[in-house]
Amino acid sequence: MNKIVAMAAKDIHILFRDKLGFFFTVFFPLMMAIFFGAMFAGLSRGPANIPIALVDQDRTSASERFIERLGQASGLAVEQIPREEALEQVRRGRTAVMVTLTPGFGAALDNPFVTTPEVEMTVDPTQFAVAGMVRGVLLEAAGAELQDLMSDPARLGAANSQNSLFFESLPPSDARDQMLTFLDLSPRVSSLIDEMGLGAATGGNQGFGPPLEIEQTEVQAERPGPTNSYATSFAQAMLWTLIGGSVSFSMSIAIERSRGTLMRLLVAPITARHLLAAKGLACLGATLFTSTALITLGITVFDVRPTSYPLLALALLCGSICFCGIMMALSVIGGTEQAAAGIGWGLSLPLSMLGGGMVPLFLMPEWMQTLGNISPMKWTLMAYEGAIWRGFTLNEMLLPCAVLVAIGVLAFTLGARNLRWDTG
Amino acid sequence: MLVFDHVSKSFGDLRAVDDLSFEVEAGEVFGLLGPNGAGKTTAINMAVGLLEPDEGVVRFADEAFDRDPRDAENRRSLGLAPQSIALYEQIGGADNLRFFGRLHGLRGTDLEERVVACLDFADLTDVGKKVVSKYSGGMKRRLNLAVAIIHDPELVLLDEPTVGVDPQSRNAIFERVEQLRDAGKEVVYTTHYMEEAQRLCDRVAIIDRGRLMALDTVPALIEAHGGPGNLVVRTGDSESRHETTDPLGTLAELQARQAVDHFQYLPPDLETVFLNLTGRALRD
Numbered sequence: 266m267n268k269i270v271a272m273a274a275k276d277i278h279i280l281f282r283d284k285l286g287f288f289f290t291v292f293f294p295l296m297m298a299i300f301f302g303a304m305f306a307g308l309s310r311g312p313a314n315i316p317i318a319l320v321d322q323d324r325t326s327a328s329e330r331f332i333e334r335l336g337q338a339s340g341l342a343v344e345q346i347p348r349e350e351a352l353e354q355v356r357r358g359r360t361a362v363m364v365t366l367t368p369g370f371g372a373a374l375d376n377p378f379v380t381t382p383e384v385e386m387t388v389d390p391t392q393f394a395v396a397g398m399v400r401g402v403l404l405e406a407a408g409a410e411l412q413d414l415m416s417d418p419a420r421l422g423a424a425n426s427q428n429s430l431f432f433e434s435l436p437p438s439d440a441r442d443q444m445l446t447f448l449d450l451s452p453r454v455s456s457l458i459d460e461m462g463l464g465a466a467t468g469g470n471q472g473f474g475p476p477l478e479i480e481q482t483e484v485q486a487e488r489p490g491p492t493n494s495y496a497t498s499f500a501q502a503m504l505w506t507l508i509g510g511s512v513s514f515s516m517s518i519a520i521e522r523s524r525g526t527l528m529r530l531l532v533a534p535i536t537a538r539h540l541l542a543a544k545g546l547a548c549l550g551a552t553l554f555t556s557t558a559l560i561t562l563g564i565t566v567f568d569v570r571p572t573s574y575p576l577l578a579l580a581l582l583c584g585s586i587c588f589c590g591i592m593m594a595l596s597v598i599g600g601t602e603q604a605a606a607g608i609g610w611g612l613s614l615p616l617s618m619l620g621g622g623m624v625p626l627f628l629m630p631e632w633m634q635t636l637g638n639i640s641p642m643k644w645t646l647m648a649y650e651g652a653i654w655r656g657f658t659l660n661e662m663l664l665p666c667a668v669l670v671a672i673g674v675l676a677f678t679l680g681a682r683n684l685r686w687d688t689g
Numbered sequence: 690m691l692v693f694d695h696v697s698k699s700f701g702d703l704r705a706v707d708d709l710s711f712e713v714e715a716g717e718v719f720g721l722l723g724p725n726g727a728g729k730t731t732a733i734n735m736a737v738g739l740l741e742p743d744e745g746v747v748r749f750a751d752e753a754f755d756r757d758p759r760d761a762e763n764r765r766s767l768g769l770a771p772q773s774i775a776l777y778e779q780i781g782g783a784d785n786l787r788f789f790g791r792l793h794g795l796r797g798t799d800l801e802e803r804v805v806a807c808l809d810f811a812d813l814t815d816v817g818k819k820v821v822s823k824y825s826g827g828m829k830r831r832l833n834l835a836v837a838i839i840h841d842p843e844l845v846l847l848d849e850p851t852v853g854v855d856p857q858s859r860n861a862i863f864e865r866v867e868q869l870r871d872a873g874k875e876v877v878y879t880t881h882y883m884e885e886a887q888r889l890c891d892r893v894a895i896i897d898r899g900r901l902m903a904l905d906t907v908p909a910l911i912e913a914h915g916g917p918g919n920l921v922v923r924t925g926d927s928e929s930r931h932e933t934t935d936p937l938g939t940l941a942e943l944q945a946r947q948a949v950d951h952f953q954y955l956p957p958d959l960e961t962v963f964l965n966l967t968g969r970a971l972r973d
């Protein structure tokens with residue numbers, strides 16, 4: 266065991282001394298994590314306007330006027346679509362908020378003295394900040410409507426005569442008479458205000474309750490992606506450190522052969538089993554170390570919050586096991602160091618692309634994600650992301666982990682069996 | 690004791706080692722001398738178990754040498770300095786020694802003592818921490834030798850240990866080899882430099898095309914295969930060369946015929962033996 270550890274330690278020592286190996290196992294993945302994280306962070310802040318889906322079931326000129334006003338409000342991108350479609354968008358997390366103008370909305374807007382206009386707001390509960398902002402914009406628009414109404418004697422008069430008719434139909438009472446007197450006077454309120462020069466000082470909804478009732482319902486959106494873009498980019502970086510490590514170590518056997526040190530190892534009193542175990546252990550140790558270091562950096566500096574630390578540890582271990590097996594298979598396929606590097610990178614790049622190592626999995630179309638199942642990289646990312654932001658349960662984690670360990674053991678066995686032991 | 694007993698090894702049609710037999714004893718430097726491609730490295734590789742003989746047996750300490758390179762036990766008491774330098778260039782000289790020491794089961798203070806001793810042996814104490822890629826050719830050669838003896842083996846096999854080094858390093862290596870012999874080790878030393886073999890080796894096996902041409906001490910080889918020496922005589926500006934086994938008699942004969950201003954006798958040496966045995970045709 267001491268000998269195996271000695272050999273593994275030597276290999277890791279050499280890996281970190283080797284500038285190219287260090288670049289591919291540490292520097293490149295780290296750059297990638299920061300670059301993609303920053304890039305997608307910019308994207309997920311998205312367009313300056315918050316998209317809201319608007320459903321107009323009222324279809325009156327008043328509702329259209331309100332929608333137009335919302336469209337002009339800064340901060341919102343209003344898209345008018347049918348209700349079913351809008352709901353679906355909220356469910357899929359494409360739109361944070363859906364606003365429905367129910368039948369009767371327009372009438373209430375034109376005459377808010379009897380019934381306060383009411384809208385339905387459907388939101389994804391995690392998007393409470395966005396919902397709050399939309400709520401503000403809706404209230405503002407309704408307030409502006411009310412102010413317009415109050416400062417337009419013709420419209421106000423129309424509303425009042427409509428209301429007078431209503432109150433006159435009620436059985437006589439003091440309250441009815443006072444209400445009718447108020448309605449009679451109210452058209453003159455705005456002109457009185459103007460005469461007194463108080464126009465600018467009065468808010469539209471002053472003295473009234475909120476100009477709009479908002480009834481909020483919540484719809485749980487499926488999480489299509491992580492809330493922090495570094496959560497995906499660091500998972501990808503951890504994958505790349507595995508790839509870099511496995512390619513570097515697959516070259517190391519060929520390098521030992523060409524530099525003659527393999528001869529020394531074979532002449533030393535150790536067995537081939539020792540040698541294989543040492544190479545595997547070195548690869549496992551180095552990749553575990555670098556991937557753990559990367560995610561630690563992600564957690565401490567980039568606010569990545571794994572959903573489960575025990576599962577993360579499991580994912581880290583299984584990912585490293587898989588790629589150490591692949592390392593052994595690669596060192597058989599590539600007899601010389603150039604061949605090992607060429608074949609290693611040649612295979613890794615397309616498989617990574619397919620497996621989500623470049624473009625994050627959740628941004629890929631469904632069929633491509635399915636095709637990605639042939640890539641060990643995809644299973645590694647599934648395990649990493651499962652513990653970092655997908656919120657996997659232990660049961661959900663078992664599948665990717667089992668696949669990873671199976672690939673690792675199979676590849677290692679195949680590699681170890683077919684390794685050339687000659688020294689030239 | 691390393692024993693080659695009618696050992697042959699072929700690569701395809703090429704008979705690299707052909708019916709080779711010899712025994713190496715403790716406390717002697719045994720030279721394997723031969724031109725390029727003679728089969729020296731192939732023989733060494735069979736001695737350390739890297740190659741399996743097609744015929745014959747390689748034995749070590751009178752037990753059947755286990756030829757399976759994967760059986761570790763038989764290799765404990767041998768150390769090999771390969772012909773091409775075999776070191777980890779990215780780490781320091783001391784770290785190389787330490788690593789191979791651990792592989793041979795050394796640890797703790799035993800290991801550190803051996804590392805210090807071997808650095809001293811190779812005159813590398815001051816640069817032990819420096820990475821090997823920054824070493825000169827001579828320093829690498831010396832380290833290559835030191836790594837072979839980190840575990841203090843009984844049998845040390847040195848495959849052309851002085852290739853590409855300056856006279857100073859070469860001389861240092863000679864002294865180290867003599868030191869090993871004086872410590873009672875068995876040393877197998879391959880080379881195609883005659884003066885090295887003549888200076889260092891107690892017995893020399895001359896091989897060519899895989900076959901053993903002669904095996905004896907250097908004086909005995911010269912006696913048997915050296916042929917006549919050369920008497921060089923100068924009179925005025927003219928110089929003449931005379932092959933002879935009796936230089937005094939020949940000189941007297943010459944002086945009877947002419948005036949001799951100056952003479953020099955060149956006795957046969959190992960190079961003469963080597964060329965007589967292996968011919969003058971170019972190899973490769």
Ligand SMILES: Nc1ncnc2c1ncn2[C@@H]1O[C@H](COP(=O)(O)OP(=O)(O)OP(=O)(O)O)[C@@H](O)[C@H]1O
Pocket residue numbers: 689700703705723724725726727728729730731732772881
């Ligand atoms: N693995 C091999 N496969 C095929 N031929 C080989 C192999 N190893 C050695 N040979 C051939 O066997 C012959 C003996 O080679 P070897 O290396 O033993 O010679 P050597 O005496 O060590 O020569 P040098 O002085 O050049 O080191 C050479 O012709 C060489 O080409």
Ligand SMILES: [Mg+2]
Pocket residue numbers: 729730731772848
């Ligand atoms: Mg050789």
